[in-house]
Amino acid sequence: MVFALVILAVVTAADWATLSDAFFRLDIAQGMFPEAITVALRNTVLYTLLAFVFGLVLGLILALMRLSSILPYRWFATAYIELFRGLPSLLVLFMVGYGVPLAFPDREIPGGVYGSVTLGLGLTAAAYMAETLRAGIQAVPKGQLEAARTLGMSHTRAMISIILPQAFRIVIPPLTNEIILLTKDTSLVYVLGVTSTTIELTKFAGDALNTRVNPTPLVVAGLLYLLITLPLSQLVRGLERRAARER
Amino acid sequence: MKSLGYSRRMATLATAAALVVGGLAGCAKEDTGGTTEGGVALIKAGALTTCTHLPYAPFQAPDETGKVVGFDVALVDLVAKKLGVTQEIIDTPFEGIKSGSDLNAGKCDIAAAGMTITDERKQVLDFSDPYFDATQALAVLTGNQVKTLEELAGKRVGVQGGTTGEDYIKTQVEQKSLDIEVVSYKDLAAQQQALATKQVDAAVNDLPVWNEYIKNNVGKVEVAAGFDTGEQYGFAVKKGNAELLKAVNESLAAARADGTYDQIYATWIGAKPTA
Numbered sequence: 001m002v003f004a005l006v007i008l009a010v011v012t013a014a015d016w017a018t019l020s021d022a023f024f025r026l027d028i029a030q031g032m033f034p035e036a037i038t039v040a041l042r043n044t045v046l047y048t049l050l051a052f053v054f055g056l057v058l059g060l061i062l063a064l065m066r067l068s069s070i071l072p073y074r075w076f077a078t079a080y081i082e083l084f085r086g087l088p089s090l091l092v093l094f095m096v097g098y099g100v101p102l103a104f105p106d107r108e109i110p111g112g113v114y115g116s117v118t119l120g121l122g123l124t125a126a127a128y129m130a131e132t133l134r135a136g137i138q139a140v141p142k143g144q145l146e147a148a149r150t151l152g153m154s155h156t157r158a159m160i161s162i163i164l165p166q167a168f169r170i171v172i173p174p175l176t177n178e179i180i181l182l183t184k185d186t187s188l189v190y191v192l193g194v195t196s197t198t199i200e201l202t203k204f205a206g207d208a209l210n211t212r213v214n215p216t217p218l219v220v221a222g223l224l225y226l227l228i229t230l231p232l233s234q235l236v237r238g239l240e241r242r243a244a245r246e247r
Numbered sequence: 248m249k250s251l252g253y254s255r256r257m258a259t260l261a262t263a264a265a266l267v268v269g270g271l272a273g274c275a276k277e278d279t280g281g282t283t284e285g286g287v288a289l290i291k292a293g294a295l296t297t298c299t300h301l302p303y304a305p306f307q308a309p310d311e312t313g314k315v316v317g318f319d320v321a322l323v324d325l326v327a328k329k330l331g332v333t334q335e336i337i338d339t340p341f342e343g344i345k346s347g348s349d350l351n352a353g354k355c356d357i358a359a360a361g362m363t364i365t366d367e368r369k370q371v372l373d374f375s376d377p378y379f380d381a382t383q384a385l386a387v388l389t390g391n392q393v394k395t396l397e398e399l400a401g402k403r404v405g406v407q408g409g410t411t412g413e414d415y416i417k418t419q420v421e422q423k424s425l426d427i428e429v430v431s432y433k434d435l436a437a438q439q440q441a442l443a444t445k446q447v448d449a450a451v452n453d454l455p456v457w458n459e460y461i462k463n464n465v466g467k468v469e470v471a472a473g474f475d476t477g478e479q480y481g482f483a484v485k486k487g488n489a490e491l492l493k494a495v496n497e498s499l500a501a502a503r504a505d506g507t508y509d510q511i512y513a514t515w516i517g518a519k520p521t522a
Contacts, residue, residue: 098437101444193405193432193441203408203431206342210409213346213371 028216040204047186050118055125062130084127093120097192136171295327298355300341305459306361318515319359347371350485364481377479384454385472405447
């Protein structure tokens with residue numbers, strides 16, 4: 001009830017002409033294209049995918065280490081996860097972008113900005129994904145491994161052919177959430193310094209806001225983010241429904 | 248009885264709606280401001296609130312104790328003194344300062360951020376009289392034999408995002424079709440760090456800024472070239488805030504007349520160029 005009243009109050013109190021002039025100037029929105037798609041959106045997706053793939057591979061290794069029977073492996077994985085899950089992505093990006101070059105002068109992170117982003121966002125993502133993957137592996141019934149071992153498979157063989165495929169199916173929804181979070185975290189990339197070819201959506205919109213002194217670019221960028229994240233959310237929902245039906 | 252209950256409920260609803268609308272309107276402007284004896288309205292009583300972006304030495308940067316000091320700070324202190332209040336400094340992104348949104352949103356009374364007066368910015372801000380002649384300079388790591396932008400073909404040049412230095416380089420690159428990759432950093436600190444760690448081959452910013460950096464990092468960086476762009480710095484107030492602007496201009500004029508300006512200049516910038 002109160003919520004409806006607030007909405008009513010906002011709707012009636014707002015000056016719609018001014019608002020549309022501020023947030024929905026078509027000419028300004030049009031001026032942002034095609035670069036908004038061909039450069040900014042493309043880079044946002046690219047940064048997300050690079051960090052995700054890096055994070056997934058490292059995350060899987062960490063998850064297996066955490067479940068390993070070898071104690072130092074477990075220690076390392078636990079320490080890594082606690083450390084990178086506890087640090088803000090921005091701080092890690094600063095570390096990779098400015099700390100590493102200071103610590104290792106004359107050495108470059110391969111791949112330039114793309115390499116730095118992959119490392120900066122991927123290191124954090126790996127910590128989250130390791131926990132997700134571990135939960136997925138542990139969710140596979142114990143009998144599966146025992147059955148595979150009885151059939152004469154080695155532990156590694158059983159892991160690769162029996163456990164991990166099932167685990168991945170379980171963790172697809174949380175991993176998709178991780179992609180959505182990563183997509184938004186790519187907005188931090190601009191602290192590394194960006195060129196007209198490595199710019200991502202948020203900085204792109206910020207620059208357009210600067211030159212046009214009108215917030216329309218922010219709305220455009222927001223819609224473009226939704227263009228990535230909404231289908232992903234839909235996908236998760238679909239997968240969850242399917243999983244529920246199969247059970 | 249029923250009708251009474253209905254009307255009472257309606258009255259409650261109307262009150263709630265009025266409260267909500269009133270509350271929303273209230274959010275827009277908090278009335279904690281004050282007016283000085285001279286009739287200058289300030290957003291916060293007893294203080295002249297300044298928006299700036301840190302660090303930007305020697306114009307404004309925190310000293311060892313964390314207190315923000317510099318050329319701009321000293322000049323705005325004079326304005327605050329004239330108004331009988333003290334200066335309070337807010338660190339905020341440069342984008343919000345030069346777009347006028349910080350001033351319009353009532354975040355601060357005045358913007359002092361080593362900001363060049365441009366026609367674009369004049370559309371959203373009211374500038375004071377110029378208080379500093381600025382030139383852009385190209386800084387390189389010591390030993391780098393570069394003297395012109397042309398020699399930087401195929402290299403990366405760092406700029407500070409949203410500044411006139413960035414605009415200047417981008418225009419030069421376009422006009423002369425130079426093969427230079429312009430990398431935009433979020434603030435001066437990041438830009439200087441990028442130069443120091445060789446992520447860019449050269450960097451462009453205001454000359455006094457590089458002089459200050461070189462003073463603190465002897466032998467690491469040198470100024471390779473200057474670009475006389477005819478820029479002048481100005482303080483900015485919210486559009487239409489004529490009283491405060493008048494006070495700022497009077498204070499600047501007085502400082503120039505009685506030698507205070509020269510003193511402050513010598514302290515923060517160094518010897519005055521003979522021109």
